[in-house]
Amino acid sequence: MGAVGRSARQPTRDDGRLLKTVGEQSYLRGGHRHGRRDFLERLLRGLLDAMDHTADAEQLAAGPGVLQRLDPRIKTLGLLTLVVTAVFVKSLVALGGLFAFATALALASRMTLRRLAGQVWTGVLLFTGVLAVPAIFLVPGDALVAVPLLDWTITRQGLRGAAFLVGRAETAATFALLVILTTPWPQVLKALRSLGVPLVLVAILGMTHRYIFVLLENSVQLFEAKRSRVMGPLSGPERRRMAIASVVVLLEKSLHLATEIHLAMIARGYRGEVHLLDEFRTRTRTWDWIALASFLAVAAIAIGWQWLPSIGDRI
Amino acid sequence: MEAAAVHPQTASAFELLDVHYAYQDIPAFNGVSLCIPAGQCIALLGANGSGKSTLLRLLAALCFPDRGRLTAFGEDLSAERMQQEALAYTFRRRVGLVFQNPEVQLFNPTVFDELAFGPLQLGWKREEILRCLDAMLAEFSIVHLKHHSPHRLSGGEKKRVALASVLITRPEVLLLDEPTAALDPCSQSDVVRFLAGCRGTGRTVVTATHNLDIVAEIADYCFVLQAGRLVAQGAPKDILGDGALLRATQLLHAHWHVHADGLAHIHDHRHHLAGAGTGT
Incomplete structure (x- = not known):
């Protein structure tokens, strides 16, 4: 069967790009914009952006960087510890330190600040900001500043509470993003498996x-096919009807796909119980241990900071 | 058509006697009887919707006859019997099916997991799985894809991984549904070469296809299906030489040419696969 491999595609620098398999077939990519984009075009761009984003993330995970070099299990364990630490830490200084550490790790792993801001910080800030801003005024305590005209007062305790909420969310989300963006997804799964997460869940x-990718590709093809047959702008009800019809078609396709996959699994011996092979070879790299020790030390310091009430109270 | 009429001297891998099967109310198989001899390479020919895929699913015990009798290796196959752990294990160990759409078959996160899936379900030992897995990766020249996700692979690579994922358990019977569909000529040639190499090895190979150009190379014997019925069977040269049969079963279509003299001519036509050995 050696001859079968004769025409094997050689990996290229572009190998990680989903565009090679899907995006390059899209007429929308690099296409012209004619004023306001219609519903289908926006939807398609959204789907293609999602695929681009994933391809980008996979490239980053496969690239060089401090976190990329670590054993996924140790990295996952360490970063999850830091996520938990960020949630429970009771000092703003410690929280700030953790946030700075997360940012430094991201930079050392070839992630740009722009990427972090775009993918985590802005979204988290907006979401938690909605919850945190009222707390600044509503939590009773020592008045710091009075808002002119409104007769509202910003309290020290309110400000502190809001800072904790936003800081914890930002720090935890940054650490979580580091796990996802610096580890290929199959490695994340295997790390979870070796850390004792149930097989079925993995x-x-x-x-x-x-x-998700198969359905994304199906969706792109479906919407492109529809778009190729739409002659003019659609009215609101028409757009909604088309969207609902597409959802139904995709649901049917995914159900059919699920049935076929189940049959394919049965054909290969599946009898209702999942068995998976853990291929990890424990290579005890010094780096791994240093990383783990650093993680734990930082976590311990962060947790321990709460027992320094003088500093905690001053912030 | 009597099942015993085919290769009576050879032990049969599968036998169908007056088998009927319907998808809900839509009949897909109407009273088919045939015998698939062990150790032979068989081509199932027929146009789209003729029942080739349904027959493969029946042979793979993924669906069961509504009426009639289906036996595999001399034992009756039924939904009830396949509930028996020992029978199911033995059957899945002996019969492998390669689906037409590799997307259906490649459901694991990486090529490594994909190849390991079958042996793991069959309870193989870890060391044996890893040894066979490495051998299979090398045999199909997919070592470099070991840790790749299937969604990153080209069509030809997906087909090779799908084949390897089934062959790793070394099944006696290999069932293939349109193995050359949607592949570029080079990948098609690779698959055809593999199937041609299976002839004479003792492995039973059943290939469903409507690509007539590969039949002479990959098959010892052919069954022709039309609208859920078996309409012909015979050696490839007999089937391929019967233009009337191929036209009637829509495997061959009339093709118009306007020649230099300005006159239109009709020829039988089928698409030619470079290097596959048979022409139009």
């Missing part, structure tokens, strides 16, 4: 990730 996560 298998479901793996298949979900696998078929």
